Amino acid sequence: xxxxxxxxxxxxxxxxxxxxxxxxxxxxxxxxxxxxxxxxxxxxxxxxxxxxxxxxxxxxxxxxxxxxxxxxxxxxxxxxxxxxxxxxxxxxxxxxxxxxxxxxxxxxxxxxxxxxxxxxxxxxxxxxxxxxxxxxxxxxxxxxxxxxxxxxxxxxxxxxxxxxxxxxxxxxxxxxxxxxxxxxxxxxxxxxxxxxxxxxxxxxxxxxxxxxxxxxxxxxxxxxxxxxxxxxxxxxxxxxxxxxxxxxxxxxxxxxxxxxxxxxxxxxxxxxxxxxxxxxxxxxxxxxxxxxxxxxxxxxxxxxxxxxxxxxxxxxxxxxxxxxxxxxxxxxxxxxxxxxxxxxxxxxxxxxxxxx
Amino acid sequence: xxxxxxxxxxxxxxxxxxxxxxxxxxxxxxxxxxxxxxxxxxxxxxxxxxxxxxxxxxxxxxxxxxxxxxxxxxxxxxxxxxxxxxxxxxxxxxxxxxxxxxxxxxxxxxxxxxxxxxxxxxxxxxxxxxxxxxxxx
Numbered sequence: 001x002x003x004x005x006x007x008x009x010x011x012x013x014x015x016x017x018x019x020x021x022x023x024x025x026x027x028x029x030x031x032x033x034x035x036x037x038x039x040x041x042x043x044x045x046x047x048x049x050x051x052x053x054x055x056x057x058x059x060x061x062x063x064x065x066x067x068x069x070x071x072x073x074x075x076x077x078x079x080x081x082x083x084x085x086x087x088x089x090x091x092x093x094x095x096x097x098x099x100x101x102x103x104x105x106x107x108x109x110x111x112x113x114x115x116x117x118x119x120x121x122x123x124x125x126x127x128x129x130x131x132x133x134x135x136x137x138x139x140x141x142x143x144x145x146x147x148x149x150x151x152x153x154x155x156x157x158x159x160x161x162x163x164x165x166x167x168x169x170x171x172x173x174x175x176x177x178x179x180x181x182x183x184x185x186x187x188x189x190x191x192x193x194x195x196x197x198x199x200x201x202x203x204x205x206x207x208x209x210x211x212x213x214x215x216x217x218x219x220x221x222x223x224x225x226x227x228x229x230x231x232x233x234x235x236x237x238x239x240x241x242x243x244x245x246x247x248x249x250x251x252x253x254x255x256x257x258x259x260x261x262x263x264x265x266x267x268x269x270x271x272x273x274x275x276x277x278x279x280x281x282x283x284x285x286x287x288x289x290x291x292x293x294x295x296x297x298x299x300x301x302x303x304x305x306x307x308x309x310x311x312x313x314x315x316x317x318x319x320x321x322x323x324x325x326x327x328x329x330x331x332x333x334x335x336x337x338x339x340x341x342x343x344x345x346x347x348x349x350x351x352x353x354x355x356x
Numbered sequence: 357x358x359x360x361x362x363x364x365x366x367x368x369x370x371x372x373x374x375x376x377x378x379x380x381x382x383x384x385x386x387x388x389x390x391x392x393x394x395x396x397x398x399x400x401x402x403x404x405x406x407x408x409x410x411x412x413x414x415x416x417x418x419x420x421x422x423x424x425x426x427x428x429x430x431x432x433x434x435x436x437x438x439x440x441x442x443x444x445x446x447x448x449x450x451x452x453x454x455x456x457x458x459x460x461x462x463x464x465x466x467x468x469x470x471x472x473x474x475x476x477x478x479x480x481x482x483x484x485x486x487x488x489x490x491x492x493x
Contacts, residue, residue: 228420260401260450261438267417267424272450 007085009344012313016068017093026110043094057319067317078316089128097192101136129157141177148181154350159190167227179236182349189242213243231268239282244289249303278306284313287320290328297330365487375407388429393443394491396458404436461492
């Protein structure tokens with residue numbers, strides 16, 4: 001299929017680690033022995049239990065094994081299925097969520113090595129995000145430095161909820177390294193569960209976990225803004241993945257309102273937060289929390305006021321839409337073109353290197 | 357434009373303010389270390405009484421965690437929602453294009469000058485030996 005003849009750049013697909021066994025060849029002797037002797041396995045995120053409906057569309061679910069573990073299926077269903085020119089792999093495995101900094105770093109490193117060897121090497125359309133041990137910014141920077149020379153790594157991936165808010169200064173070396181290498185920071189739904197997943201405490205149901213993530217993203221955007229990350233790293237872009245985007249207008253109104261009255265405590269935020277967000281934040285379109293009427297979507301997009309913010313994503317293999325309906329209703333043809341091609345190319349400088 | 361005698365200098369201590377009415381309009385007068393300012397009392401945002409606001413410095417920053425203060429006492433902060441206005445121009449700091457509190461020209465004149473006129477001081481007794489705050493309105 002195609003989108004009016006356009007080959008989309010899919011900014012969020014999910015090859016999955018089948019299990020620790022797959023990563024062991026990429027892990028050093030000590031941690032391999034430790035992982036085997038302790039039976040460490042199954043580090044999938046709580047948000048996406050492999051058997052849950054939301055974790056895989058029924059027609060994409062493999063006959064056996066975890067969703068997203070088969071290269072052939074991903075090639076047929078995601079790459080060929082959407083006619084993708086290019087697709088960015090975001091592997092959601094637990095390396096960044098481990099409490100141990102060193103074990104976390106070992107698993108992240110193995111995940112990146114495995115990604116390059118088992119996926120990127122097998123199809124020239126695939127790109128990937130660098131998974132980093134955010135528990136230790138120092139080790140995270142080491143991993144960025146190790147991966148960055150491979151130009152197929154186009155982004156640094158962070159889960160939306162970790163040890164502490166993303167704007168806090170211990171994270172800044174990660175941002176410095178990402179900016180230096182021209183890598184956007186991708187913030188994906190996911191948590192190391194150090195803190196309750198909602199502002200009012202722990203939730204009980206998967207529905208709450210998913211729905212409340214929009215609030216987590218809002219809190220992280222405010223953290224990045226107020227702590228001065230946007231000011232300190234002027235060319236770094238942040239890509240928000242998998243928590244909707246129609247919440248942006250009221251969120252931005254509120255941020256601007258509060259900034260007008262309280263900006264004296266954060267004077268490094270020297271212009272409207274809405275303008276900063278429009279300029280520096282990008283956001284994938286699936287899952288879309290779309291209003292029932294396409295006309296309402298058009299109004300929402302108008303209120304957001306920045307067509308360049310949106311990036312196409314299928315969110316393969318997660319179950320977000322049926323058939324080929326990856327684009328919510330209400331997007332104009334011009335916007336569709338931007339979302340499918342222009343915006344991803346503008347967001348990820350490394351994608352241009354091979355396409356031009 | 358007429359010049360209105362609105363207060364004696366002694367009525368507004370340094371660092372304080374006074375609310376006056378000029379031709380039916382509320383005007384907030386401020387004394388910043390002997391320099392006087394007059395600004396429309398109604399905050400253009402939501403109507404707070406600017407007379408009760410604080411004169412603060414302009415706070416800027418060249419990097420997170422660093423605070424650079426300048427123009428000490430030249431920003432007026434509304435007591436309701438904290439919006440800041442340039443006391444000299446009335447411009448909103450955050451949204452200068454859309455919001456401005458009207459600022460008026462203020463001078464301090466000796467009573468003997470005032471006696472010659474032309475000033476609008478019908479409701480305000482002027483003594484030759486005093487000093488007065490005069491607002492152009």
